[in-house]
Each structure stands twice: as structure tokens, then as C-alpha cells.
Amino acid sequence: MARVALPVADSAEVKRYAKFLMRKHYARLIEVVGLHGLAALAGLGAPLVFGQLIDRLRAGTSFATVDKLILALLAFALTQAVLTRFAALASTKLGELVLAELREDFVDRVLSIPLSTVERAGTGDLVTRTSRDVAALSHTVRRGVPETLIAMVSILVTGGALVWLSPLLALPCLVGVPFLVAGTRWYLRRAVKAYLRENASNSELLDGLTEAVEGARTTEAFGADKRRKVRTDNDLRENYRAERATLGLRTVFWPIADMGFMLPIASTLFFGGWFFMQGWATAGAVVSAVLLVQQLVDPVDRLLSWMDELQVGGASLARLLGVSMVGDDRKVTGVAAADERLDARGVRYSYVDDRDVLHGVDLSIAPGERLAMVGPSGAGKSTLGRLLAGIDGPRTGAVTVGGAPLVELPLEELRGHVALVTQEHHIFLGTLRENLALAKPTADDEEIKAALQAVDALDWVEELPEGLDTVLGSAKHNVSPAQAQQLALARLVLADPHTLVLDEATSLIDPRSARHLERSLAAVLEGRTVVAIAHRLFSAHDADRVAVVEEGKIAELGSHDELVAANGSYAALWRSWQA
Template sequence: MSNLLPVADTAQVRRYARDLFRRYPRALTVAVGLHVLGALAGLVGPRLLGDLVEAIRNGEGVGVVDKLAALIAGFVVLQAILVRFAYLASARLGERVLARLREEFVDRVLALPLSTVEQAGSGDLLTRTTRDVDALSRCVRLAVPETMIALITVVLVVGALVVVTPVLAVSLLVAVPILVVGTRWYLRRAPAGYLKQNAAYSTVTDGLAETVEGARTVDALRRQRQRAERSDADLSKSWVAERYTLFLRMVWFPVVEAAYVLPVVATLVLGGWLYLRGTVSLGQLTAAVIYVQMLIDPLDRLLGWLDELQIGGASLARLLGVEDEARETVQAAATEEPVGTRIEVAGVRFSYVAGREVLHGIDLTLEPGERLAIVGPSGAGKSTLGRLLAGVHEPTGGTITVGGVPLGELPLDRLRREVALVSQEHHVFIGTVHDNVAMVRPGAAEEEVRAALAAVRALEWAEALPDGLGTVVGSGGQALTAAQAQQLALARLVLADPHTLVLDEATSLLDPRAARDLERSLAAVLHGRTVVAIAHRLFSAHDADRVAVVEDGRITELGSHDELVAANGPYAALWRSWHGERVPDPFDEEAATAIR
């Protein structure tokens, strides 16, 4: 199972929720004010109804009765109008709060280091951006305003009951011990239960995403049964987690439901006894019973939505956990500017898992404009070193600096203007061809985007699309070939204009003809830049300025091709082995020119 992203603690969640609503003081005041007025209008009815009972009992005239009945009807209409506008105000406030939260969350997600996402797994992040955001959306739009309304109503109803007949308000105390004990029991267990439930759901999503992404491999190796068993195991854990939260609700809900009924019974018994003794009037008793009855609905909504608030709180904690992880990256950003483009690697160590180092004390200096090839046997740490140089991972020991500034302290947008990784992986985003290229510089002019496409030999086919550069590509849009998708990625690099590129077999997954064409595009991107080529095929090492041989996580040789061949060390052995097993063909010669 992947290491899940962190989760914020309860204090952080409460502080963030308070701060979020405080950003809209006027909207919050209007919403609360309208709900208070609506609740007050609703409280007048029972008091007038008590007066109406007294008037009929005392034989008052028809005019008095009609007047009281008209007043009751008027306040009912007024309450309906106020409640309508109160709900509208709450909905507007909720949508504004939710929009702000979503925007901040997206900003933080985009600021997450790629290494963090890889370690956590895509399933956890996907669950947070979908299921947790949806749960929080329901909480903000419905649970928060409904809870606020219920609280206001409960406070005002209790206040009205105390004003009408303080002695009958004592009957409410019957429910207090039950509600307090039952709710405290629930709240001590619910947050952890819902966090565990959401984490289990992340594991399910992670497993399903992994199965879908590797569907061809699963089919080729006939591992369908194994993947199905993995999904069943994940679903079983999720079922256990959800069964626990269901158990909490099944205990808590019946307890609070019983607590609603007891005050009504106690009011009738106590009120009837006091009426017979002449302590309270029939009108007071009628109003008191109605007020106590009125408490059932807001209490039911309050405690019912409290469960939804626990779900929303758990979701918010998971979303804030992502923000905390991203905030650490943002706060670590250096304020000083790099001086020059020299990259220096000093004593760098790295491990994916604590206690198991992949790289051991790497020292290396890259001069501006240099071509460096990194070679070595499979599993030696070549790609890991390349990803460290590109800022994808941060070293667990030692430093990597560009222009004297630690690479890991550069803001992400600045980092990608310094160093970029070109791999065999590429992605076409949903949007136009223009937007796919300009995403690295949203303000780029049309001429700059066209120039970037032309530099990688992509402008011709891009203009030939149905709507030219305005053609929508990506999922559901115009289909692009693998070579065209890679050319879009290279055009982004031209527009971003980093001074250093790390190449990790950017064309290895393409067919020879497409790869040959793309190598020409790649040559345009590499011109005038510092290049680090992870050389799985040694023809690229032959034409590099220097070659670094990586074995068992260490650089064992460093020099030019001719120097290392003459030294008759590990590189010479690799060169003889590679050169003896295959005869260079025209494609190899053409590809080799890409890093010249």
C-alpha cells in the first residue's frame, strides 16, 4: 500500500473553517440575521395560540379571536418569506465559501512535488479531489447552513419557553444527560472512523487505477484473477471501515431520538400538575407544549447534520493535509536568485525507502552548455540521478544547486525555467493545441506559440488540423499520434526555455520512423542548452562532451568517450559489449546528432 498523503489535525480544521467563513463577514451577517428574524417570527405563533386558547376559555368576543387568528396567519406568512430569503443567503454564502476552498485546494495540489504524488499514489490524491471534495461540498452547502439554522432555532425556542413559563423550561433538563452522554460517545469515535473510512476508499481507488493503467500487462500475463482478488481485499477493508461508522450511527441515532420525546412527555405531566394547582394558565401550558414540540425538528436536524459535519470534517482534514504538504514546499522556496546556470552536485545521497540508499555520495559539476551522458547497467541509479538533477526528487543527503541556489528551494515555476525533464512519458491536456503549448506561459503571444511549434517541426501538422491551433485535443477531442503528442511536449519546453534539459529516453517508446523524425525536433530543443542524457543506448554517449558511468549508485568513471575507452575500465567494457552486439545503422547515426 502507498504512503498516503498527510491529514490535518482537528485544531487545524477548526481554525481553517473559522477563517474561511470570516472572510465573508457581510454575507455571514445577512444569512444569520435573516435566520434569526425567521425564527423569531416562528416563535410568535405559539404564544399567540396560547392567548387564543385563553381567549376562547374566557369567552372573549369573536373580534378578539379573529384578530388573534389573523395575527397568527400573518406571522406564519412572514416566517415563510424570511426563511426563503435566509436559505438563499445561506446558499450564496455556502457556494462562495466552497468556491474559495476548491480554488485553494487546486492551487495546493498543483504545487505538490511530483515525488510526493508518486510516493502517495494517484488513488489517494484522486479520492481527495473527487470523493472528499464532493463530501465537503455537501457539508458546506447543506450541513453548515442547516446546522446554523437549527442552533439559532433551538436557542430562540428555549429562550421563548423561559420567557413564557420558566418553571416548565425545567422539563428540558430531562433530555440533557442523554444527549450529552450519547453525543460525546459518538464524537470521540466518529472523526477517526470517518478518516479510516476515507483512507480505505483511497486504497480501493488506488488499486482500481493501477489495474486500469496496467490493463494490457494484466491481460498479457493473465493476472486478472490476482487483480480481482486485490480489489476484493481492498473492498473488504473499506466495508469493515464503513460498517464501523454505521455502527456508530445505529447506536447514536436511537439514543437521541428517545431524548427528543422525553421533554414533551415531561412538559405535559409537569404542566398538567401545575395547571391543576393553578400555578400556570392553560394558555401558558399550551404555548410551552408547542415550544417543546418545536424543539424536536431543529434538534433532529442539528444532530442529524452533525453526522454530516463529521464526514465533512474528515474530508476537510484530508484536503488540508494536501495543502500542508504543498505549503511546506512553498515556504521552503528560496528568495535569492540563481547566479549563472552551473549545476553542482555535492555528496548527494538518495533513498526511496528509509535505510535503503539508491545513490551514495554523488559529486558532479555541470558547466553551462555541456553535454553529459550518464551510462551504466540497469538498476544502477541512472534515472534516479536524472530525476534528482531535474528537481523531481530532493536528495536525502547532500545538495544540488543551480547558480548557487539549492534546486529544491526554487519555486516550482522558477525551477521549470531552470531545469526540465524530457521523458518517454507525455500527456495531452483537454484543450486546444495552442493552450497545450502555452500552458507553461499562459500569457505567451500567438507568434511565440507558433514559433515553438515550428522549432520542433510540429507547426505544419498543427495548422492542418480542422481548426488549426484552435483544435481541441486530448480526451474526447482530436486524436494525436504518440509522436505528435511528444512534439507538443517538446514545444512546451521551447516556450518554457529552460537552460538545462535532462533526457530520459524521450523517444524509446516510438517506432523507428517516428523516433527518427522526433530526434530532429529534439535537436532543435537541445540547441544551446546544457543537456544530461540518460543513455540506455551508448551511441548518445559517444557524442557527449563527458560521460559519467554510474554503478551501484556511485559515479565510478567520468570523462570523455575517448578517455574512458582508453582507460579500459567499466565504460570500455560496456562500449565493447554494446558495439559488438549490434552494428550502428543510419537511424543511430541520425539520432546521435540530436545531442551534438
């Protein structure tokens, strides 16, 4: 299957989304900025009062005046502490609110991706977006955005106070600006691209490692160990180069930034002393100016530090927003299905260009019919099943239900007509009731138990510690693969589609249990259309018709008795299975 790279949003889209969030939370944002601005203003009290104290002492003053100035220092410090506390609380609340919305939005975006795209995208890309990128964005939203706002407000307030104190004493601190501006511009031009490359290399590395672990036995059986090792080494090498590139940017940027921090303090102290000697500034003003410049270092340092984190968060946000840019795999035309007849006409399909795996398949399945598809591995059974379920669309030809192409039906309507259940299944962290109610949120306990009874699962469910309220999933109650498969089938019973495509859905259950389960399902699915892709031929024996798929074509089609009598491929399979 050809790999599909999920898109990444461009910087313009990221900025649009950030502006949307700012407009949405404008009132809370103003509150946060206002509180931090007041805290920054309170923080100016100490340097200014300290300068006044020095000038008063040099000019000669009373103990009462000194006491008042010291009390003023304490009052400013206490006020700043209180305001900082409430400002930090408001920042945290805003960050958590935005983060919750981002997570919910991302879940909606992921769930809207066409299943065909999900399967082609590979595990690594989606896993890194849902784990590493979400974690990076969480850190940025929780800490980076509030800290950046705090730093910007502090810089504006403190810089304004320095100019108000003495425009002349404010001039020396400008010596660090060229270093900071030049270094920041150099860094920003390279950072986004570098971090996107780093995230992409992480995705590729994780994808390769996942494939290596999941396909370890297959790799060993075909002697492909060396090729897998070469792939892993190459992925590690690229990941190393990508991370080294971002580290290289930081090792150049931060020494420049540190120089931009230190020069203003030194120059203000040096020129301030000279200004004092010339009589252009008082000693107190010089001390206050030096303290204010030193006070500027922390917010500038934080701004630049979090700017690096914002680049990481921005790259992660671009990857998360890119999920919603995945093109739809179907074009809804509004054509309604006249009935539940499923037809495939001249169907060809390929995962890779110019390499069809289905070659002109023609098949018609009447409502209520049970069709079994059998054939050797790799013949195209599962691919045809996916097309019959509307997961993928044919390259040429058409697959229709009641005359309406499956890929032109809205997903909600499509799933009311046909549903696919495969060997793959998932147990979500939650109660057993919640796991089953995914298929029908309005289902009550009686409906859920009836669905469990239909798939022979009610007995073991009632023996669970808390019955339907038993929590399943990681670190909770674990169910066996066969039980998980029964729960997946119970979801189908609740979903109640007219047509079911079962792709070896009972393969993890032992033959006797599987046969009993399928007979139980037969009673529940009476009157529904069933397409069973099976490797156990008793499913074919019980079907109305059997389609033998070989090399991407339907080689034989008929009832079990007819195909046995024809003495063709199916008859050979039946005899070998009976032996």
C-alpha cells in the same frame, strides 16, 4: 520507492481555519444568522396565536376577534415564508463563496507540494483527497454549515419563547436533555477518529486498485496475481471494518437521539395537562407550549443530523489542510548560480534506507553540452536524471549548477536553470492554446506556433477543427500519445530553460519520427545543455558525450567514437543495437 503518508491536520488546526473563515466572512455570516433569526421569530407566531385563540374561545369572544387572530396566523406564516426564502438565498451564497475559496486554497496547497513527495505519496491518497474529501467538504459547506446555523438560531429563539410563555411549562421538556447531551458527547469522542480511519482506508483501497490496474501486465508476467488479490482483499476488509465502525456509531447514537426528541413532547403534554387541572396554566398556554416543544424537535433533529455530516466534513477538511503541512524538500539559502555548469560530486541516493541506488556518482556537464545517458533498465539513469533536474536531493554528495546546490535554489529560479521532461505527460481540459500557455502565460500565438513548429506538431495542429482554440481533454478532442508527447515538448520550448533533462521523452513516437523530432529540437535547443536519458542509441550517437550507467555507477564516459573504440559495455550495446 518508500511510501510517504501525507499528513492530516489536528482538530486545533481545523478549528483555527474555521475561525479564520468566520472572521473573513463575518458580515455575511451576521446577515445569514439575522435573517434566519427573524424567520424563526415569525415562526413563533402560529403557536402563540393558536394558544390565544383557544383561551379566547373558552372565555367567550366575538367573531371579529377570531377573524383577527386567524389573519394574524396567516400574516405570520407569510412573513416566515418570505424571510425563509431570503435567508436560504443568503445561506446559499455564503456557502458557495466559502466553497469556492476552499477549492482555490486546496489547489494552491496541492500545487505547492514538492514533486518528490507527490510521487512517494501514492495515487490513492491524493485522488481521494481531491475527489472524495473535496466532495464531502462541498456538501458540508453548501448544506451542513447553513443548516446547522439555522438549527441553532431556531433552537435559541424557540426555547426563549417557551420560557417567556411559561417557565413552568418549559421545565418538562428538559427531560430529554440528559439523553441528548450524553449521547452526543459519546458520539463526538469517537466520530472524528472513526471517520479519519474510514477516509484513510478508502485511500489505501483506491491506491491498491490503481496499482493493480496500471501494473496488470507486470503483475501477470511475474506471477504476482495472488499477492495482489491478497492485498486487495485485505484493503477491502479494512475498508469494510472502518465503514462498519462509523455505521455502528450512528446505530447507537440515533436511537438515543430519537428518545431525546420524543420524551419532551410527551412530558410537556402530560405535565401540562396536570398543570391545567391544578389551575397553574391555561389550556391555551399548554397547547402553545406543546406546539413550541414540537417545533423544537425539527431544529434539534437537524442539528444532530448535520452534526454527523459535520464530522465527515471536519475529517475531510483535516485531510485537505494536511496537504499544506507537507515539509519542504529544499532549504533555500540564497546562494546564486555563477554559471550554467551542472556538477554531481560523490552522489549517493536511496529510496529506502540503507539501500542506495546510486553509489558515489561523479559527473560534470559543461554549458551547451549534449550528454546521453544509456544503460540497462534499473541501472539508475532516471534516478540520476531526477537529481540533475533538482527534483530530489542526494543522500550524500551534492548536485550543483554554477556552484549552487540545486536543492537550495527557489523553485522559480531552479526551473529557469534546468527542467525535466519524462515519458509521462498530461493533457488538461481546455484549449490547445491554454495547454501550451501553462509554460509561459504571456506567450502569443506566434510564439506558440513557433514552439509547435519546433517539435513538428504545427501541421497536425493546423488541421484541427478550430486550430489553437480546439478544446482538448476528456470527452473533447483526443490526441494520440505521440501528439500529447509533442505538446509536452512544446511546453518545454516555451519554458525556455537553459538545461533540459529528457528522460526517454520521445519513447512513445516511432523511431523515424522520434529521430526527426530530436533533430528539430536540436536546432531549437542550440546552445543549451541537454541530458538525454535514452534507450534508442541514435540519441547517444549524436551526443557530445555518452555516460553508461550500470548498477548505480557511471561505468563509462566519453564520446560515441571513444566508447566504441574502447570495446566496453557501450560498444556491446551499440553492436547489439546495430544488428
